[in-house]
Amino acid sequence: MSSRSTDSVRTGLGAIDSERFDVMAAVGGWRGIVESVVPTLVFVVVMAVRPTALVPALLASLSVSAVGLVARLVQRQSPAQVLGGIVLVLVSALWAWRSGEASNFYATGLMINAAWLVACLVSLLVGWPIVGALMTLWHRVTDESGRRSDRSEDPDGDGEPKSTDDDPAVRPSSWRTDPALRGVKFRYHAGTWVLTLMFALRLVVEVPLYLAGEQAVSYLGAARLILGVPLYALTLWFIWLLVAPGRIAQAEGRTAR
Known part of the structure; x- marks a missing residue:
């Protein structure tokens, strides 16, 4: 299993x-x-200023998300990220509106x-920790892309490298x-536990606030913002500190000895 490097900066879990x-x-x-933050922030602020203004708060949050989507489309950028966000906000807003309870704006996120x-817990239990599975998937894609590139440069098949899937020593999994x-x-297990703890911390903090009802809506909103992007x-x-390509290469070198 070889270490891999990338010159591009990835986003989300790809950053690891x-x-x-x-x-x-x-x-x-x-x-x-x-x-990601402003739609929820707008909802929190409106509800904090006027606790009975559920519908205006929902409309304001949806409007912010819509503006972001339109801006992406006008600039011909990928709307994937903001589209996912607006769908989440829309579902959350509909839930809160139908129930009449502002706290349900956060139920979908919970x-x-x-x-x-x-x-995450199931992946650890079955021996395929999510972080390791993602790294394996990315490396398989990288290997396959490299093999296709080699074949395109050597259409007759002469000198084509052996598939990494045939060599257990370098197979991504x-x-x-x-x-x-x-x-x-x-x-990989440790990295997945870190991810697991993030989701667990969110639930441990937010679920009691959600169950507390309308009197804790502002606190629930603040918790969602703090436990969100930051x-x-x-x-x-x-x-990344655990599973960056350099760390994995070092781990391979230590165990090899």
Whole structure:
């Protein structure tokens, strides 16, 4: 299993497979932060100023998300990130509007975090920690892309490198079964535990506030903002410290000896 490097700066969980960690790029840059945070911030502020103004708060939040989507489309940029956000805000707004309870604006987010928490725990239980699975997937794609490139440069097949899938020593998933790569396996498990703890912390803080009802809506909104992008960025950084290509290469070197 070989270490890999990348010259491009990835976003989201992809940032953990970069040689250097760019916190702003990892969370989508300033624009990504604005698109992720402002709709919730607007809802929180309106409800804090006027607790009975549920509908205006929902409309204001949806309007902010819509503006972000339109701006992306006008500038011919990928609307994927903001589109996912506006769908989440729309579902959350509909839930809160139909129930008449502002706290339900945050219910969808709680369910998503619970689903991720369960997924992380199950992945650890079955021996395919999510962080390791993602790294393996990215490396398989990289290997396959490299092999296609080699074949295009050598159409007759002469000198084509042996597929990494045929060699257990370099197969991207060999860390799961190769005793020599137990250090890599440990890092992938540790990284997944860090991700798991992020989702668990969100639920531990936010669920009691949600269950407290309308009197805790402002506190729930503040918790969602604090435990949102800031905690996500910090979590990605901790995971990167564990599983960055350089760290994985060092782990391979130590176990090989």
